[in-house]
Amino acid sequence: MTIDANGMNYTELNTRLRAAVAQGIDEVVVNNVLGQRFIADGLKGNIRITLNGVPGGDLGMFMSGPTCIVHGNCEHAPGNTMDGGSIIIHGSAGDAVAHSMRGGKVFVREDIGYRGGIHMKEYQEKRPILVVGGTARAFLGEYMAGGLIIVLGKNDGEPVSERGIGSGIHGGEIYIRGNVQERYLGTGAAIQPYSAEHRDRIAPIVQEFSKALGMDPQPFLDAEFTRICPMSSRPFAGKYTWE
Numbered sequence: 001m002t003i004d005a006n007g008m009n010y011t012e013l014n015t016r017l018r019a020a021v022a023q024g025i026d027e028v029v030v031n032n033v034l035g036q037r038f039i040a041d042g043l044k045g046n047i048r049i050t051l052n053g054v055p056g057g058d059l060g061m062f063m064s065g066p067t068c069i070v071h072g073n074c075e076h077a078p079g080n081t082m083d084g085g086s087i088i089i090h091g092s093a094g095d096a097v098a099h100s101m102r103g104g105k106v107f108v109r110e111d112i113g114y115r116g117g118i119h120m121k122e123y124q125e126k127r128p129i130l131v132v133g134g135t136a137r138a139f140l141g142e143y144m145a146g147g148l149i150i151v152l153g154k155n156d157g158e159p160v161s162e163r164g165i166g167s168g169i170h171g172g173e174i175y176i177r178g179n180v181q182e183r184y185l186g187t188g189a190a191i192q193p194y195s196a197e198h199r200d201r202i203a204p205i206v207q208e209f210s211k212a213l214g215m216d217p218q219p220f221l222d223a224e225f226t227r228i229c230p231m232s233s234r235p236f237a238g239k240y241t242w243e
Contacts, residue, residue, distance in 0.1 A: 001025050006032035010056065014038060021045050035075070040068050057094075060087050063104070076113070079106040082128070088212050092134070101128040101147065109213045110134040115142050120172060122146030131209045138162035141228070142186065146171040150202055150209075152220050153177045165189060169230045175202055180226040194227040 001020055005013050013036050020028050026047055033039070033053030040049055041061040048067045051059075057076045060068055064083040069090070076094035079087050084103040095113035098106045103126040111134035118139070120128050128147040133154045140160055141149050149172070153159025159176050166174055167186025174189075175198070182191065203221055210217035 001028045003028060003030045004032055005030050005034070005036060005053070008036065010036035010038055014041065017043065017049065021047055033072070037075075040066055060085065063087075073110075074108075079104070079128075079130070082106070084126075086212075090213060095137075097132075098128065098130040098147075098149075101130065102126060103128050105129045105131070105208075107209050107212055108132050108134075109215075112136050115139045117144055117147070117149045117174075118142045120144050120147035120149070122172065129205060131205060132159075133209070133213065133215065134159075136160050139164035139167055139186065141166045141169055141172070141174045141189075143168040144170070144172045144174070144230075148172060148202075148205070149174045150205065150225075151176045152206070152209075154215070154220075160184065166228050166230070169228075170232070170234060171230060174228040175225045176228065177220065177223050177225055179224075180228070185228065188231050189228050190231045192227050192229045194225050198225070198227055 029050045031052045033051045033055050035056040037056035039055050039059050040063050043066050044064045050069045052071045054072045055074055058080045059078040060082050061080040063085050065085045067086045069088045071090050073091035074089050074093040077096040077099045079098040079101045081100045082104050087106045089108045092110040093108050093112045097112045097116045100119040102121050112132050114137040116136045117130050131150045133152050136151050151159040164186040165184050166189030169189050206220045207217045
């Protein structure tokens with residue numbers, strides 16, 4: 001099924017996508033996407049949605065199961081509170097990528113903005129994953145309660161060179177290719193040893209990311225990473241006052 005979204009309101013577009021799911025259609029291509037918000041929000045099932053263009057904010061919010069492939073850039077918060085499925089972005093994305101994500105995977109080939117992975121969380125077997133091929137801006141993994149973030153830094157320069165990494169983190173892990181200066185860490189975050197066990201843990205994810213986005217995984221598999229974890233499960237416990 002193919003949809004031409006040129007000039008289409010996001011409500012109509014999402015209505016057509018929901019109808020496709022109800023009809024049992026397993027693949028939809030949407031052309032001329034330009035800023036339509038909430039695409040695939042709340043959708044369930046195994047449908048594959050290819051988006052050619054630039055989706056608006058909150059792509060895949062509350063989504064559980066589908067795969068969204070974006071051939072272009074993305075606006076803010078793709079994967080917001082996503083429960084399952086995949087979002088694969090062949091470009092860059094804005095701020096708050098994977099905001100409060102609680103399951104599934106978000107892969108971004110290029111760069112992301114501020115507060116990527118903010119409030120990510122996990123429960124039992126549900127462990128959300130955010131992988132960024134390029135760089136991430138300040139406050140990566142802020143208030144992170146679970147899940148996994150990997151920043152590969154495929155371009156020249158430091159993958160993350162701004163403050164607040166893991167600020168308020170109390171669960172999950174952040175892996176950043178190369179060395180990260182401690183001055184960039186936020187409150188509650190600490191650099192922990194990176195061993196062969198950790199390399200083996202992230203290797204299948206790096207390979208999956210590289211395959212999905214047509215990249216060579218070997219430079220990433222051979223690289224050293226900085227592993228950032230919570231100092232405690234209650235980083236701000238000492239900030240409260242009690243009567």
